[in-house]
Amino acid sequence: MMTRRTLLFLFLTSLLAACGGDNGAASNDPASWPSKPVRLIIPFGPGGLADVTLRLAGEPLGDALGERLVMENRPGAGGVAATTTMLNADADGHTLIVLTNGTTIAETLFDDLPYNITAELVPVSAVAWFDLVLLVNPDTGYTDLGSLLADKGDDLRIATINPGSTQNLTAELFKTRAGVDATIIPYRTTPDVLGALLRNEVDLVIDAYTALKGAIDNNQARPLAVTGEVRNPAMPEVPTATEAGIADFVVTGWNALYAKAGTSPEIIARLNTEIANVLATDDIRTRFEELGVEARANSPEEMQQRLLADIEKWREVIQSAGIDTL
Amino acid sequence: MTRFFKQQLLPTLPTLLLALTGLAAGITAFTYDVGSFTDMGPGFFPLALGIILVLLCALILWREPEAPETTSSDEKGAVHPFAWRPFAAVSASILAWVLLAETAGFFAAAICQVALSALALPEPRWRSIIILAVLLATGGYLLFVMQLGVPLSAIG
Amino acid sequence: METLNLLGMGFEQALTPEALMFCLLGVSLGTFIGVLPGIGSLTTIALCLPLTFHLEPLLGLIMLAGIFYGAQYGSSTASILLNVPGSAPAAITCLDGYPMSRQGRAGIALFITTIASFIGGSFAILLLVFFAPVLAGFAISFSAADYFSIMILALTAASTLSVGSPMKGLAMVTFGLLLGMVGTDINSGQFRFTFGIPALTDGINLVALAMGLFGVAEILNNLNEGKVPQAGKEKITFKQMMPTRDDWKAFRYSCMRGSVIGSFIGMLPGTGPTIATFMAYAGEKKLSSKPEKFGQGAVEGIAAPEAANNASVQAAFIPTLTLGVPGDAIMAVMLGGLLVHGITPGPQLVTTDAALFWGVVASFWIGNVLLLILNLPMIGLWVKLLSIPYRFLFPAVLFLICIGVYSVNNNAVDVLLTLGFGVMGFFLNRHGFPSAPLLLGFVLGPLIEENFRRALVLSDSNLATFVQRPISLVFLLLTAILLVYSFWRKNSTNNLSQAQT
Numbered sequence: 001m002m003t004r005r006t007l008l009f010l011f012l013t014s015l016l017a018a019c020g021g022d023n024g025a026a027s028n029d030p031a032s033w034p035s036k037p038v039r040l041i042i043p044f045g046p047g048g049l050a051d052v053t054l055r056l057a058g059e060p061l062g063d064a065l066g067e068r069l070v071m072e073n074r075p076g077a078g079g080v081a082a083t084t085t086m087l088n089a090d091a092d093g094h095t096l097i098v099l100t101n102g103t104t105i106a107e108t109l110f111d112d113l114p115y116n117i118t119a120e121l122v123p124v125s126a127v128a129w130f131d132l133v134l135l136v137n138p139d140t141g142y143t144d145l146g147s148l149l150a151d152k153g154d155d156l157r158i159a160t161i162n163p164g165s166t167q168n169l170t171a172e173l174f175k176t177r178a179g180v181d182a183t184i185i186p187y188r189t190t191p192d193v194l195g196a197l198l199r200n201e202v203d204l205v206i207d208a209y210t211a212l213k214g215a216i217d218n219n220q221a222r223p224l225a226v227t228g229e230v231r232n233p234a235m236p237e238v239p240t241a242t243e244a245g246i247a248d249f250v251v252t253g254w255n256a257l258y259a260k261a262g263t264s265p266e267i268i269a270r271l272n273t274e275i276a277n278v279l280a281t282d283d284i285r286t287r288f289e290e291l292g293v294e295a296r297a298n299s300p301e302e303m304q305q306r307l308l309a310d311i312e313k314w315r316e317v318i319q320s321a322g323i324d325t326l
Numbered sequence: 327m328t329r330f331f332k333q334q335l336l337p338t339l340p341t342l343l344l345a346l347t348g349l350a351a352g353i354t355a356f357t358y359d360v361g362s363f364t365d366m367g368p369g370f371f372p373l374a375l376g377i378i379l380v381l382l383c384a385l386i387l388w389r390e391p392e393a394p395e396t397t398s399s400d401e402k403g404a405v406h407p408f409a410w411r412p413f414a415a416v417s418a419s420i421l422a423w424v425l426l427a428e429t430a431g432f433f434a435a436a437i438c439q440v441a442l443s444a445l446a447l448p449e450p451r452w453r454s455i456i457i458l459a460v461l462l463a464t465g466g467y468l469l470f471v472m473q474l475g476v477p478l479s480a481i482g
Numbered sequence: 483m484e485t486l487n488l489l490g491m492g493f494e495q496a497l498t499p500e501a502l503m504f505c506l507l508g509v510s511l512g513t514f515i516g517v518l519p520g521i522g523s524l525t526t527i528a529l530c531l532p533l534t535f536h537l538e539p540l541l542g543l544i545m546l547a548g549i550f551y552g553a554q555y556g557s558s559t560a561s562i563l564l565n566v567p568g569s570a571p572a573a574i575t576c577l578d579g580y581p582m583s584r585q586g587r588a589g590i591a592l593f594i595t596t597i598a599s600f601i602g603g604s605f606a607i608l609l610l611v612f613f614a615p616v617l618a619g620f621a622i623s624f625s626a627a628d629y630f631s632i633m634i635l636a637l638t639a640a641s642t643l644s645v646g647s648p649m650k651g652l653a654m655v656t657f658g659l660l661l662g663m664v665g666t667d668i669n670s671g672q673f674r675f676t677f678g679i680p681a682l683t684d685g686i687n688l689v690a691l692a693m694g695l696f697g698v699a700e701i702l703n704n705l706n707e708g709k710v711p712q713a714g715k716e717k718i719t720f721k722q723m724m725p726t727r728d729d730w731k732a733f734r735y736s737c738m739r740g741s742v743i744g745s746f747i748g749m750l751p752g753t754g755p756t757i758a759t760f761m762a763y764a765g766e767k768k769l770s771s772k773p774e775k776f777g778q779g780a781v782e783g784i785a786a787p788e789a790a791n792n793a794s795v796q797a798a799f800i801p802t803l804t805l806g807v808p809g810d811a812i813m814a815v816m817l818g819g820l821l822v823h824g825i826t827p828g829p830q831l832v833t834t835d836a837a838l839f840w841g842v843v844a845s846f847w848i849g850n851v852l853l854l855i856l857n858l859p860m861i862g863l864w865v866k867l868l869s870i871p872y873r874f875l876f877p878a879v880l881f882l883i884c885i886g887v888y889s890v891n892n893n894a895v896d897v898l899l900t901l902g903f904g905v906m907g908f909f910l911n912r913h914g915f916p917s918a919p920l921l922l923g924f925v926l927g928p929l930i931e932e933n934f935r936r937a938l939v940l941s942d943s944n945l946a947t948f949v950q951r952p953i954s955l956v957f958l959l960l961t962a963i964l965l966v967y968s969f970w971r972k973n974s975t976n977n978l979s980q981a982q983t
């Protein structure tokens with residue numbers, strides 16, 4: 001029989017543990033910030049682009065702030081797990097979250113999110129920018145987007161990763177802007193997409209540059225256009241989609257750091273400066289470039305504008321494509 | 327009446343529940359776009375599977391009448407009567423872990439989980455269990471949280 | 483010849499003290515993680531990935547790869563000793579490994595699985611070394627229709643997994659297929675069976691399902707029975723670990739077959755070791771002259787799956803390293819690790835960064851040898867584990883399952899699911915519904931549906947595509963032959979038994 005003593009002991013331990021709390025709540029005093037390691041919540045698993053870029057930038061950033069940056073992976077559809085974890089933390093600048101343009105898509109894709117991103121999170125700065133690429137199989141001989149579209153027209157087959165992803169929605173947008181009733185075939189992962197291209201199952205592939213950089217360098221896939229506003233410095237001879245003749249078709253993905261609403265503006269300002277400094281260093285710029293990503297900070301206001309604009313943009317695309325929402 | 331329930335009806339419960347699951351799945355699947363065989367929508371496959379499951383369960387109920395639960399403890403086939411205590415203890419222990427891990431921290435969750443699971447056996451040896459709990463919690467913390475970086479705090 | 487020269491260079495790279503150290507570190511960690519139920523190699527590799535950013539690419543890759551294939555050595559340990567799989571693919575080893583353990587042959591079982599793992603891994607490495615480009619090209623040519631037909635063949639394997647009522651086994655397969663539908667439909671983006679729960683939009687977590695169905699259910703069952711499994715308390719001598727001559731005979735060919743099946747499945751992107759182990763087991767049972775011995779401790783029942791396990795895991799490197807197309811999710815994470823160093827795997831990697839490629843390949847073999855040396859002496863230790871009183875063992879296993887499942891996604895909902903599946907599995911098992919077919923159905927379901935629909939899209943809704951594509955045709959024929967064969971066999975044994983009565 002369990003003694004009353006042991007029962008009491010268990011009870012007290014749990015009580016203590018529950019009250020133990022946050023190792024002494026850190027104050028929201030900007031002068032003493034940061035006073036302990038800063039958590040960075042990443043809504044993806046390790047090894048992905050967001051994870052890798054943030055880890056690379058996180059180190060020098062931690063050095064500059066005087067406290068380590070601790071990465072915390074909380075993957076899960078729509079970034080819900082990550083955002084929920086984020087909002088459970090205090091607004092003292094010791095917990096940050098990475099938002100991506102995927103977050104703006106999730107705003108429409110998930111009808112009842114238990115939180116309001118635009119109200120409960122405030123921007124700190126953008127960190128990385130990347131565009132998508134339109135690729136064909138080199139064996140097919142196409143060298144420009146125009147001739148591909150002229151040849152294939154509505155028979156065009158485009159491979160992307162899963163519906164609801166930036167890549168897939170970009171393909172939907174492409175259909176509208178290019179005026180072709182192409183068939184979009186979704187695959188699970190970028191390697192599957194590449195496989196489809198190698199097998200000539202599809203004519204065109206739309207995916208992030210980073211994901212297919214290897215294939216491009218190996219000459220397994222030929223880029224016909226990039227979706228950014230300006231040409232990608234890693235592939236200066238590849239035109240933008242606009243230059244290639246598709247009007248009003250610009251898609252740029254981004255990663256940005258956000259804090260919880262209520263965080264002191266001084267902390268945010270300091271973070272913003274430090275991030276801008278880190279991203280301006282040659283080391284980070286080069287390493288990001290190797291990944292096919294542009295390191296560029298911006299101001300919180302600019303970032304928020306971008307967030308809101310993207311939410312609108314993708315809402316339109318999702319609704320006109322008739323994609324289901326949760 | 328209760329004997330009928332216990333001996334005849336209760337053993338068929340899993341099959342019935344399975345059939346019910348198939349039915350529910352099929353009905354839900356119907357609300358998705360079903361499409362046709364050569365142009366399947368998201369609802370086609372689940373609907374087909376739901377129907378198959380219901381049919382299989384019906385076949386099972388028809389062809390294989392369930393033997394009532396026996397109380398003998400021989401090797402094959404016989405099923406031990408259901409005992410509440412171990413079931414409740416194990417369930418409670420995992421639930422405790424789920425509830426405590428992120429809110430009260432790694433150690434509280436681990437200790438409560440081990441302690442509750444010990445209740446599964448009739449005469450728990452509390453001293454050894456507590457020692458085991460502390461050992462597991464410490465070792466687990468060192469390996470999973472410190473070394474591998476699982477984001478759980480030690481306390482709170 | 484050229485390859486051997488390159489291989490020699492690779493060994494030079496892999497035999498440096500640092501490389502050996504990281505290899506040892508990787509495989510040890512991998513084995514340890516593999517033994518622990520719940521946490522698997524994907525999680526561990528993902529968690530160790532950041533550590534490799536500061537290492538030379540070769541060393542980092544050697545370590546991560548070591549964790550990957552090392553885990554496959556360890557995962558059968560818990561399956562054999564406790565009937566609780568260390569990872570989802572190891573669930574199959576429970577079927578015959580655990581009975582062997584109950585017969586007092588735990589040491590032999592562990593010995594056999596270790597050797598089988600080594601042979602399976604080595605076989606795949608040989609393929610990698612000599613045939614990688616050819617095989618990679620072959621593997622990548624598999625289109626949706628081909629995958630579909632292979633999965634259908636794999637599905638027929640399900641019928642071999644049920645001990646007892648075939649209809650109940652079939653019902654479990656169907657239920658598993660249904661569970662696989664939970665999540666987001668890949669072809670349309672439609673959320674299915676998610677009931678507004680965001681945690682389900684990515685589908686049910688395989689680890690949660692496997693640990694619940696096999697781990698928690700097993701514990702619930704043991705506790706319910708009241709008589710807890712206890713092994714003998716003698717020390718295991720080396721001699722006791724040695725299989726009998728009959729064992730070796732059974733072992734030989736099943737191991738080879740498992741290696742071949744495992745390598746084949748492993749090199750196809752998008753499949754995984756779970757499918758490989760199930761198919762290897764099914765293959766053995768179908769080809770065996772005495773299928774009834776499976777489930778009672780048949781040597782073939784553990785040798786083939788274990789060989790397939792390791793073969794598939796090594797073979798997954800074939801498309802990854804030569805084409806830059808990861809063989810599975812774990813490979814993708816490792817590729818991420820390479821990208822950080824600015825290295826892009828692909829056809830040119832073999833030539834431009836030959837040192838890296840061959841260094842890694844050589845380290846695979848070294849790693850497997852290390853694992854052999856590491857694991858064999860540990861067998862005695864593991865068997866000793868059985869002598870721990872169950873009253874302390876099962877809370878520890880539950881503990882490991884909880885934290886292990888949690889660590890996959892850092893999501894407590896997964897652990898809740900584990901409990902749910904454990905309870906469900908417990909009740910279903912009591913009434914003659916086996917768990918293994920459910921796991922197989924769960925893994926295969928999404929693949930079958932996705933590839934069927936995609937094949938039709940690619941062929942413009944032309945059903946003939948499944949027989950027009952040669953690979954697909956071959957597998958469909960194999961499936962048909964297998965079905966006919968089993969049917970004929972069943973009938974002839976029926977006739978035989980009828981003639982005898």
